[in-house]
Amino acid sequence: MSMREMRSKFFKTCLTAIIMVILFSGFALAQDDLAAANSVAIDTIWTLIAAFLVFFMQAGFAMVEAGFTRAKNAGNIIMKNMMDFASGSLVYWICGFAFMFGAGNGFIGQTGFFLHDTFANLGLDIPVAAFFIFQTVFAATAATIVSGAMAERTNFSGYLAYSVVISAFVYPVVGHWIWGGGWLANMGMVDFAGSTVVHSVGGWAALAGAIVLGPRIGKYNKDGSANALPGHNLLMAALGVFILWFGWFGFNPGSTVAGTDLSIASIAVTTNLAAAAGATLSMAVSWIKYGKADVSMTLNGALAGLVAITAGCASVGNFAAIIIGALAGIIVIYAVEFFDKLQIDDPVGAVSVHGVCGAFGTLAVGFLATDGGLLFGGGFDLLLTQIIGVVTVFIWAFGLGLILFKAIDAAIGLRVSEADEIEGLDFSEHGTHSYPDFMINAKADK
Template structure:
């Protein structure tokens, strides 16, 4: 009797026990789900932070390239124009970034194509998609809106800096700065929108990872237009075809400038991964470095064969040639292919410089042979080497080169010509011979003072 009663009691308690177990299981499940959600949120937050920090570091590396350009240009040009050179290279990123902020950024990344795939407007710096843009990820899920603007703005200013070296020592600084503002505000971002903004070149299949065409050859075409309208420096070319090499102000400064540019390229190409993805970023940094090394060796060997001397200038330009050549396909190439590209680019930069002199096109620092010639080659190399190699891709690359080149050169020629017609873009012969430092700036770049 007692046993039966106990059994009845246990049976009566069973539903309550089951309910308790079920409640506990549900609570544990909810707790697990909450923990997983919290972990997922933390992982996403950490990934965003890592990506954003890397992109900001890459931005800083691209920014330091302006100091590299200043060193190369000032080092390879005459001492009497040093302050003028440094003045231009100081104002170029300032004006370039402001121009890109006010107009260029909106044009380069359209949210609304007014002419399908050709011209449109985006959000712009003053009206981001979020409240203030600080943590707005609508535009790019990997990093913030502000970070994206600053990274892209550094690229825009770099394009204008390429022009500075080519037209040095005889261009009016006012004309150069006006050209920079116009070019960075409208021409560079328009061309960039056709690929990086999702325009018709992107839809066609054209590929330019970090800007062999969109940055380097676009700047190179503008430099060529400026050189053609300005004409050569006084005394550069003799009546019998001889080429006079003007002594640079500081070879050590030029070397420092090139190494700063090489350092900056880790951000230029590495940042173009647009995330801190370890596999792709590591590959890009390796291919970038190997191409630069191969370019240096090739530039020196080619110059030795042609000029019968060990030419430091061609070795330095060979480094830059390799860097420009790998930029379009740095994420697609194997290390061996990067070396091959660098070797070819290093030879091309020497041949390009020789051709410029034969045509009496005076390029003070070799900007056209580095950025234009090797930018074209690097873009075409995407169709010849690496993961996208093939005839169809090569055709797409060639079309992109022709379209971007035609617009970049044509627009630059028109801008320079209009400026030349209005008030002239070249300094007087007197100012050029004496040096622009004393006439335009009132100080010299190198001054030795002896105490009495």
């Protein structure tokens, strides 16, 4: 072979190699781009599915509240739950999301009103719209919690005024403190899916509302003893609890906002174990205390376990989840009795389930978190931060709740008249009856 032929062959070989390298590199880059695109798609779909599950929890809250209260108020309860989400979605889009996640200071976000911003400060891989809808359903949950404690005697227009304010300002500010890069986030507070951010905010505001409203007619006697005002449909309440339990698999695992984060499986396990332990211990303790296994206490025990584990579902192990759920299932019974002794009328136990057990679950992280928990060698730092967070949020939500409800009461009236309360809010507030056959039969009996 001549020198010229050898050079030609060498150049051809080099050229082929270069082309192969270029093609292979392009293929590898294309594969990387495809993998990245698929990851974003999976995370986005997961976040949206989780949002839809949490939205379905609105039905659960409505069923629990309606089932635990009397038939003459069922339509009013459905309206409150419906409008919590409808009006809350609008004001959270206008300003709530900006206050919560916009760039700002340690107290409040100051950018992104009407969702007009890139929200680059969040460092999201998924579209902002997906994250927004997920956070919207959380905001609606916080507002809906209040409805149960104020059931059967609240002026509908007064309630709507409050619901708008909690979705627009009260809840988003706390959310900014803990989830939006605010001062509690900088301290290292752990509240993964909202035992405090969502549930305690709703629970403490509900406490303020129940205090300002006063008890329902006939709930308490002059000697301080309480009368039972039974709900009209335990089956409806139980269905609501099952819906909420189901929706919580979007609430807690969904807070990863990443379907490619395989911790969603362990979070689902801790969530379920805590709920199961809460229901079991509530049943057992009510059986011992009252001589019968109480249905409503058992249902609330499951919710208490779910609320309590929400803060630490991603940072505690399975045994710790059972302990948290079990203790919450016990605590909720004594909390309900405690508020009854204070003559604070809470028809569905919302303050006990969401306020008290939300605070307990947040504090439990300081003891039981595998990374930083006191019982796992982490010292007191995390526990102290959790205490500061719980106390501060109580002062904020309860304090603003009292101010707000007092203002609404003075401006437009918060409580319906005695005659309207006795007749039922379905007719006095909405001009209808949820169960018209009941009314027909009642008139026929007369």
